Amino acid sequence: MNKILLDSDYYKTWKTYTNLKPKSIKTYTVALKKFEKYLAHCGYEGHLNFDNFYYYKGSNEYAPIDKEFIDEYIDYLRYEKNATKHILYDNIVYLKNFFGFLKSVNMIKSNPMAHYKNNHYERKLIDRSISLRECRKLLKAALTNDPFFRQDYTLFLLMMTTGLRNAEVRNLTLEQISFERSVIIVDKGQKNSANIVYMPTSLKNELKRYLSHPLYKEWEKNGNQLVFFKNSKMLSFEKINKLIKSISKTAGISKNVTAHTFRHTTAYLMQLGNIDISIIQKQLRHASSSTTIRYLPPIDKHNAAIDANAQSIEDDNNLE
Structure with a gap:
């Protein structure tokens, strides 16, 4: 499969400069590969440009990646890949980190995850104390x-x-x-x-x-x-x-x-x-x-x- 995302400057810069530990980078990369597969599933190929993500032939205009595309990706994981709430929750967390980093280093003008709500999974609080x-x-x-x-x-x-x-x-x-x-x-x-x-x-x-x-x-x-x-x-x-x-x-x-x-x-x-x-x-x-x-x-x-x-x-x- 063509590595539209993992071969991009976006991913390479994030991997080089993120403050995550090596083990976490591997975990995040697994999730980003899922996102990459969805991009390919949607027909995206070649150079990836999140600021010029959509192209409208009628007006010859471009538009950035948006919340609606992320919604469709999450629905794809949920309904076509039977992802659990835990997986959905984690994937949103990973994308928030990834796009947040890209915006912080001015690699993208618009962050589709900036105000994205994550209601898919509530982590269970485990009581590890003794009485x-x-x-x-x-x-x-x-x-x-x-x-x-x-x-x-x-x-x-x-x-x-x-x-x-x-x-x-x-x-x-x-x-x-x-x-x-x-x-x-x-x-x-x-x-x-x-x-x-x-x-x-x-x-x-x-x-x-x-x-x-x-x-x-x-x-x-x-x-x-x-x-x-x-x-x-x-x-x-x-x-x-x-x-x-x-x-x-x-x-x-x-x-x-x-x-x-x-x-x-x-x-x-x-x-x-x-x-x-x-x-x-x-x-x-x-x-x-x-x-x-x-x-x-x-x-x-x-x-x-x-x-x-x-x-x-x-x-x-x-x-x-």
Whole structure:
């Protein structure tokens, strides 16, 4: 098939200068190939010009590609290719990115996707957090597993309340912790530029106790600055998740719990405390609030927790 789109300057420029990662470029290209096939299906061939897309013989005039053509393409995917709502949704997202880029670099004068609505698929919000009750069960199991040093307890409490990522926890050092400001400076093992997360008082007190323990002092005396370790070695990605799964099993939690689960749990616990989403976004260090929203559990879980707390208060009052 003649590669009208993939051989065009449009595609070559987009592929060269888009800020997408290589894996995403491949995914987008698969969708653009579908669009290319539709162009061929409609009889387009040769040099592709989105500004002079239609030609009207009667008036000898040209017109740019428009929303109606995109509508026809989406209908083609839906009715002739039996595309799912998910596929339709993604294809619109890919075309929005592609045409938006072309317009931003002035390769096209008119963007047919500029105000194109995408109502084909609503991504399902998956609740990856664990409940307040499950948090307590995990902390209790962690304390039982290590009642003297309380390393596991401190590790779990930190991940639940700060939202630090796996790599950030493993690379955490003493110099990053500011007890005076009640913050942790995140500048090691992180995805973004240096930032801070806040520590609740309970975590601050537990960290002080943990860092003054003889076992930690022995580790520090050997020149180590990492906060967490196992068997005199730095924690690995696999080891920390293995530890979480082991203690989760002991706690009787059937849900798949990983280090990343605790980031979602931090968001949930902050939401439960009626903390504004903008503050939750800062704690998790998300660039966009839309990302933070995906970390928050459905409102029914939030309401159920409130109801449970209210019931607990009522039960206490009935005992008086």
